[in-house]
Amino acid sequence: MSESEEAHRERTRRHKAVVDAKIAAATRDKGLLLVLTGNGKGKSSSAFGMVARTLGYGRRAAVFQFIKGTENVGERAFFSTHPDVIWEKCGEGFTWETQDRARDIAAARAGWEKARAALSDPSISLVVLDELTYPITYRYLAVGEIMAAIEARPPMQHVVITGRAADDALIAAADTVSAIRDVKHAFRDGVRAQEGIDR
Amino acid sequence: MSESEEAHRERTRRHKAVVDAKIAAATRDKGLLLVLTGNGKGKSSSAFGMVARTLGYGRRAAVFQFIKGTENVGERAFFSTHPDVIWEKCGEGFTWETQDRARDIAAARAGWEKARAALSDPSISLVVLDELTYPITYRYLAVGEIMAAIEARPPMQHVVITGRAADDALIAAADTVSAIRDVKHAFRDGVRAQEGIDR
Numbered sequence: 001m002s003e004s005e006e007a008h009r010e011r012t013r014r015h016k017a018v019v020d021a022k023i024a025a026a027t028r029d030k031g032l033l034l035v036l037t038g039n040g041k042g043k044s045s046s047a048f049g050m051v052a053r054t055l056g057y058g059r060r061a062a063v064f065q066f067i068k069g070t071e072n073v074g075e076r077a078f079f080s081t082h083p084d085v086i087w088e089k090c091g092e093g094f095t096w097e098t099q100d101r102a103r104d105i106a107a108a109r110a111g112w113e114k115a116r117a118a119l120s121d122p123s124i125s126l127v128v129l130d131e132l133t134y135p136i137t138y139r140y141l142a143v144g145e146i147m148a149a150i151e152a153r154p155p156m157q158h159v160v161i162t163g164r165a166a167d168d169a170l171i172a173a174a175d176t177v178s179a180i181r182d183v184k185h186a187f188r189d190g191v192r193a194q195e196g197i198d199r
Numbered sequence: 200m201s202e203s204e205e206a207h208r209e210r211t212r213r214h215k216a217v218v219d220a221k222i223a224a225a226t227r228d229k230g231l232l233l234v235l236t237g238n239g240k241g242k243s244s245s246a247f248g249m250v251a252r253t254l255g256y257g258r259r260a261a262v263f264q265f266i267k268g269t270e271n272v273g274e275r276a277f278f279s280t281h282p283d284v285i286w287e288k289c290g291e292g293f294t295w296e297t298q299d300r301a302r303d304i305a306a307a308r309a310g311w312e313k314a315r316a317a318l319s320d321p322s323i324s325l326v327v328l329d330e331l332t333y334p335i336t337y338r339y340l341a342v343g344e345i346m347a348a349i350e351a352r353p354p355m356q357h358v359v360i361t362g363r364a365a366d367d368a369l370i371a372a373a374d375t376v377s378a379i380r381d382v383k384h385a386f387r388d389g390v391r392a393q394e395g396i397d398r
Contacts, residue, residue: 008300016298026391034240034396040377042235042245045252049244049274052251054395056273061395074255075248099215101207126395158396175385178239183376191374192225196253196260196325197233197357 031156032175037133037166040180041198047128047160048075054158055084059125062086062118064111067131067163073199086124088114091135108140115149122154133163133170143169230355231374236332236365239379240397246327246359247274253357254283258324261285261317263310266330266362272398285323287313290334307339314348321353332362332369342366 034050036043051061061084065076080087090111091104112135118127135141147169150159161170171177186194193199233249235242250260260283264275279286289310290303311334317326334340346368349358360369370376385393392398 005300009298012298012300022386023391026386026389028388028390029393030385030390032385032390032393032396036241038380040379041233041375042241042377042379045248046241046245047248048251049247050396052247052277053244053273053398056275056277057394059395074252076255078251078255099208099211101204101211158393171382174383175388175390176240177382178241179380179382180239180241181237181378181380183370183378184373186229186231186374187221187225189227189374190225191227191229191231192222194228194231194357195256196258197231197249199252 029156030175031154032158033150033173034158034160034176034178035166035170035174036160036162036178036180037164037171038178038180038182039164040182041185042180043162044075044130046178047130047162048079050126050158050160051079051085051128054126055082057125058084060084060086060123061126061128062088062115062121062124063128063130064088064090064115064118064132065130066108066111067091067134074196075199086118090114091131104135104138105140108135112141112146119149119153119157119159122157124157126158126160127153129159129161131163132161133166136167136170137165143167147173228355229374230352231357232349232372233357233359233375233377234365234369234373235359235361235377235379236363236370237377237379237381238363239381240384241379242361243274243329245377246329246361247278249325249357249359250278250284250327253325254281256324257283259283259285259322260325260327261287261314261320261323262327262329263287263289263314263317263331264329265307265310266290266333273395274398285317289313290330303334303337304339307334311340311345318348318352318356318358321356323356325357325359326352328358328360330362331360332365335366335369336364342368346372 054061091107253260290306
């Protein structure tokens with residue numbers, strides 16, 4: 001064995017010891033609240049990846065899309081007909097599309113009532129509240145009411161909330177929070193939303 | 200209509216004009232190179248969400264997992280048997296697990312050769328190079344060789360690279376880059392990787 005290989009082994013052995021100790025210390029299972037926020041690409045798509053993972057274990061997932069427009073998008077085409085998926089569209093696009101605050105509030109509330117039912121159903125392993133931060137920011141929904149339902153959910157149920165500018169109450173209550181920073185986005189180079197990537 | 204509703208309409212009308220102008224300026228289609236980096240949760244799961252979106256349009260996706268361990272994880276269970284998915288595991292875990300640099304290099308190279316074939320196949324709409332940043336950082340693979348294959352790919356093929364500490368050459372070449380910051384992670388509270396969320 002060359003010296004550099006031996007040095008490599010020694011270095012990785014030390015690294016492995018540190019990683020193994022951290023893994024040994026993490027032994028609990030818990031229904032997690034995850035918040036994916038920030039202005040970069042990857043928040044909703046990450047939530048849909050977790051839907052795929054959940055289905056991979058034969059478990060059920062429920063997705064509530066609070067803002068998405070009416071267009072047929074890839075994730076809905078792919079997941080919404082799966083027998084273990086509940087898929088609800090809870091809005092008709094960003095509020096500046098509808099230009100009708102009362103209608104937006106009614107759509108958000110109707111969506112939230114369906115989401116609340118999923119949050120009390122222990123047969124659902126993962127609840128995705130996609131773009132829920134916007135109806136909170138616009139005060140269509142009260143964050144206190146949302147937090148109460150999330151806190152009262154079945155103990156092993158996971159919840160993922162996506163959207164820019166997550167409310168401090170969501171951040172404080174979450175187990176895992178990722179802030180996704182937009183370093184670069186093809187949109188600013190004149191590339192429109194690409195099928196399979198952005199929608 | 201109340202005055203506040205009128206004010207709301209005027210504000211959203213202005214917002215809509217700005218958003219519409221940006222959307223009108225983005226008219227091109229392009230095969231994108233996306234880099235999802237940073238130390239937060241959501242990089243690989245976002246890539247898997249894009250696999251779901253791609254399949255939702257009836258298109259093909261290829262996933263190369265460069266580091267993942269041997270365990271059966273949700274994403275592989277869910278996607279790997281789909282007829283429009285190529286799924287390849289190109290490593291046996293982090294290098295500190297195998298403790299064998301030569302074997303890790305051989306596994307990374309063998310995986311890269313398969314990925315390179317996908318990068319020259321125009322029938323594949325999306326190529327995910329999951330955790331590719333690690334074999335680059337460890338110098339198992341040369342970033343120049345990887346960049347050359349990515350630049351020579353079919354023009355409408357999308358490529359997603361995930362992993363911490365993405366090389367500057369990847370960042371520079373990418374169309375879209377998200378840096379995912381770990382604000383909080385349940386792991387540090389003693390919660391182990393949860394099925395459906397982290398694996």
